[in-house]
Amino acid sequence: MAAKTKQQPKTKEPQYSIVFDVVKKHGVSKLGLMVNESWNQDPKRTLFTLARYKFVAKMLSGRNKVLEVGCADAFGTRLVQQEVGSVTAVDFDPVFIADVKARKDPAWPMECKVHDLLSGPVAGSYDGVYSLDVLEHIAPAREGVFMKNMLSSLKPGGALIIGMPSLESQVHASPQSKAGHVNCKSGAALKSFLEKYFRNVFLFSMNDEVVHTGFTPMAHYLLALCTTPRK
Numbered sequence: 753m754a755a756k757t758k759q760q761p762k763t764k765e766p767q768y769s770i771v772f773d774v775v776k777k778h779g780v781s782k783l784g785l786m787v788n789e790s791w792n793q794d795p796k797r798t799l800f801t802l803a804r805y806k807f808v809a810k811m812l813s814g815r816n817k818v819l820e821v822g823c824a825d826a827f828g829t830r831l832v833q834q835e836v837g838s839v840t841a842v843d844f845d846p847v848f849i850a851d852v853k854a855r856k857d858p859a860w861p862m863e864c865k866v867h868d869l870l871s872g873p874v875a876g877s878y879d880g881v882y883s884l885d886v887l888e889h890i891a892p893a894r895e896g897v898f899m900k901n902m903l904s905s906l907k908p909g910g911a912l913i914i915g916m917p918s919l920e921s922q923v924h925a926s927p928q929s930k931a932g933h934v935n936c937k938s939g940a941a942l943k944s945f946l947e948k949y950f951r952n953v954f955l956f957s958m959n960d961e962v963v964h965t966g967f968t969p970m971a972h973y974l975l976a977l978c979t980t981p982r983k
Contacts, residue, residue, distance in 0.1 A: 778857055784825025785851045796960075802828050803961035804915050804975070808882045809835040811913060811977055815880040819905055821869055822886035826852045830860055836880065844868035870897055873904035881906050884915040888933045895935060899949050903981055912978045914946065915958075921972040939968025942976055950978035 760772055783791055790797040805828030812818055816837040820829055823841035825848050833839050840863040843849055852864045867874055870890070881902055890898045906912055917925065919936040937945065939955055946953045956963050957971030968974065 778859060781857070782855050784827035784855065785848060786825040787827040799961050800973075802831065803963070804884050804958070804973070805829070805831040807956075807958075807963050807975055808832055808884070808913050808915075812836055812880040812882065812911065815911075817876070817878045818880040818882070819874055819876070819878040821874070821881065821883040821902060822889075823852070823864065824848045824885075826862070826864060829862065832882075833860055833862060838863070840864075840874070840876065840878070842867035842869070842874055844870075869901045870894055873901040876905060877907050878905050879907045879910040880912075881910065882913040882915075884913075885917070887914055888916045888936045890935055892935050895945070899946075903949060906981060908981065910979075910981075912950070912981075914942070914976045914978070916942070916974055918968065918971050918974050920969050924972070937974070939971060939974055942974055946976050946978050949982055951980040951982060953978050 763769055763771070787798055787801070790801065809831045812832065813835040818832060818836045818839050820826070820832070820839060820841040823829055823843045824845075826841045826843075829839055829841050838861075841852070842865055844867065846866050849864055849866045852862075856862070856864075883902065887895065887898070902912065917929070917933065917936055919938045919941070922930065922933065922936055925933065939957065943953050943955045954977040955968065956975040956977070957966045957968050958964070958973035958975055959966075959971060963975060
């Protein structure tokens with residue numbers, strides 16, 4: 753006797769049956785290691801992180817090749833993939849790159865590899881480079897190496913985005929965050945630092961998920977869009 757085929761459940765409103773088509777194509781997506789921690793410990797923090805990625809996605813929209821430096825679990829990277837031709841994502845920690853590769857989806861192809869930017873630039877030439885929540889982990893004595901290696905991968909007409917917690921925000925930071933933050937900057941200091949490498953630095957403030965042009969000493973997070981590298 754032939755085994756009965758298990759019927760797919762039906763939603764009460766037929767238009768929502770698409771959820772099962774997506775499951776069939778992609779499976780049920782898993783959270784990355786980093787976003788799993790925030791989603792379970794402080795869900796709103798996941799929203800803040802994804803909002804930063806959306807800012808990057810919109811600022812770099814239409815770019816052909818984009819490089820992410822310090823991708824961690826690359827969960828938010830898909831927002832950037834949606835707006836650009838391709839993304840190469842690197843991180844110095846093999847644990848996070850292994851996590852990204854374990855969750856890869858052929859429908860969202862992305863080159864992802866272990867690379868420590870302090871050891872040298874990423875091979876290739878990119879018309880967009882971004883790095884979120886990384887610069888504050890780089891010791892001041894080595895921040896110049898970090899920037900020069902990113903610039904080595906940026907095309908002359910490219911754009912670079914740096915995102916980091918503000919110096920003023922650190923009184924509210926968790927012990928876990930503070931442990932790795934050795935180089936937070938005020939808005940003025942970040943702009944001054946980046947102007948050593950770029951002729952144009954556009955600084956934005958961010959509070960929670962809202963990006964604005966307000967008073968940077970009251971910003972929890974800073975985003976800088978940089979163009980026209982200095983020679």
